[in-house]
Amino acid sequence: MQLIIALALWVLVGALAIGTRRRTDQSIxxxxxxxxxxxxxxxxxxxxxADGLLGGRNYADLPANLLLLVGVxxxxxxxxxxxSPSRACATDRPFRGGAIVTACLMVMMFVFIDAPQTSGSFMQDFGNQPAAAAYSLIQFTYLGIxxxxxxxxxxxxxxxxxTPARRLGFRIIGAGCGAAVLTVxxxxxxxxAHVFGAMSLLALFASAYDVxxxxxFLLLCLGLSLPPILGWVTKRIDRRKLRGVLPDLTRIWNDVSAQHVELGDETHRHTPGMASRDVDTVVHRTLVEIRDALLFDxxxxxxxxxxxxxxxTATETHIGAQSASA
Structure with missing residues (x-):
């Protein structure tokens, strides 16, 4: 399960990297x-x-959990x-202040945990200590809120x-956040249950936690990766369509360009957009020059x-829809 979650997150990182050039804010x-x-x-x-490099006393658990805190x-x-940009501004200061206070409290509690040997199940082995319980409760209370x-x-x-992809993505993210609250x-x-020794309750909560x-994490990864992946796929399909209509647009441009030459106008004698390899730019420039020719004569x-x-008309509408959804 740990491997599945980690792989899902790295797939999300790859999906988000697709739209890096189009995003001005890379915080996500x-x-x-x-x-x-x-x-x-x-x-x-x-x-x-990692813990072996840090001395083999579970010191790797603290930076791992602090990374999770800051990342969330x-x-x-x-x-x-x-x-909602307005809600983001309203919550930014309390979220940031809460993260700082939570991180400081986690460090303080971690100092009091007696965990002398590296453990792959930190809370299972040491969670009966009040300091360990407080360490976890402080972190997950903040994450839950x-x-x-x-x-x-x-x-x-x-x-x-x-866009539909963003609407669906945000609904899936909302569902993922709901599952995350239940996880918390x-x-x-x-x-x-661990601190008070209620082992039957501990087993019940543990089984719910696993699911x-x-x-x-799967819902959050899916919701966050859906818009960039679908955007990339849609852009590929759009470019293929534009490449398909480009020969006809070039033929039309040649027709109206020939008329300009007959009228003594030399401004359109170069092939529009040929200096660019971007089909979007080529098509856009070709359309502009065709419309200029129609206005001129x-x-x-x-x-x-x-x-x-x-x-x-159809190509101009398509280009306009692309610009509106970008």
């Missing part, structure tokens, strides 16, 4: 990387190797900015997103068939 990518590194450290082989803070901030508010806002504002409640139950934790329209005019 950085947050995903931090969370991915944190949960990669949950894999026993990785954790044992940046992730929630990025999600809130995308869904943050994901609960983030999920609520995602579901509330999902319908206002600009199961962790709180495990921590309290909820996996569901939460309306009689050129007589050289074009109804199919040619329909192609021009």
């Amino acid at each position: 990518l950085y947050a995903a990387i931090m969370i991915a590194v944190s949960l990669t450290l949950n894999i026993d082989a990785v954790y044992f190797a 803070y940046f992730l929630s901030r990025a999600i809130l900015r995308a869904s 943050v994901v609960a508010l983030t999920g609520t806002i995602c579901l509330r504002f999902a319908g206002r997103m600009s 409640l199961s962790v709180v139950g495990m921590d309290l 909820l934790n996996l569901a939460a 309306p009689s050129v329209r007589d050289r074009l068939t109804d199919e040619d005019l329909a192609l021009l």
Whole structure:
């Protein structure tokens, strides 16, 4: 399960990296990387190797959990900015202050935990210590509050997103946040049951945690990766369509360009967009020059068939829709 979650997060990092050039704010990518590194450290082989470098006393558990804390803070901030900028501004200061206070309290509690040997199940082995229970409760209380508010806002504002992929993505993120809140409640139950020795309750909460934790991360990864992946696929399909109509647009441009030469106008004698390898740019420039020619000499329209005019209109509409959804 730890391996599945870690792999899902690294797939998310790869998906978010697709849209790096189009995003001015990269905090969601950085947050995903931090969370991915944190949960990669949950894999026993990785954790044992990292902790061995730090002295073999479970010191690797603290940076792993601090990375998760900071990653969730940046992730929630990025999600809130995308869904409701006003809510993001309102919650930024308390979220940031809460993260700082939580991190400081976690470090203080960790100092009092007696964990002399590297353990692949830290809380299972040492969770009966009050300091360990407090260490976990402090962290997950903050995470629970943050994901609960983030999920609520995602579901509330999902319908206002600009594309179907984003609307679906935000609804899935909201569902993932709901599962994450239930995961937090199961962790709180495990921590309290372990401290008070209620082992039957501990086993019950542990079984719920396994399912909820996996569901939460898979839903969050799916919801966050859906818009960039679908955007990339859609862009590939759009470019293929534009390459398909480019020969006809070039033929139309040649027709109207020839008329310009006959009239003594030399401004359109170069092939539009040929210096660029980007088909979007080539098509856009070709359309602009065709429309300029039609404005310069309306009689050129007589050289074009109804199919040619329909192609021009359809391509312009398509280019406009692309720009609106970018």
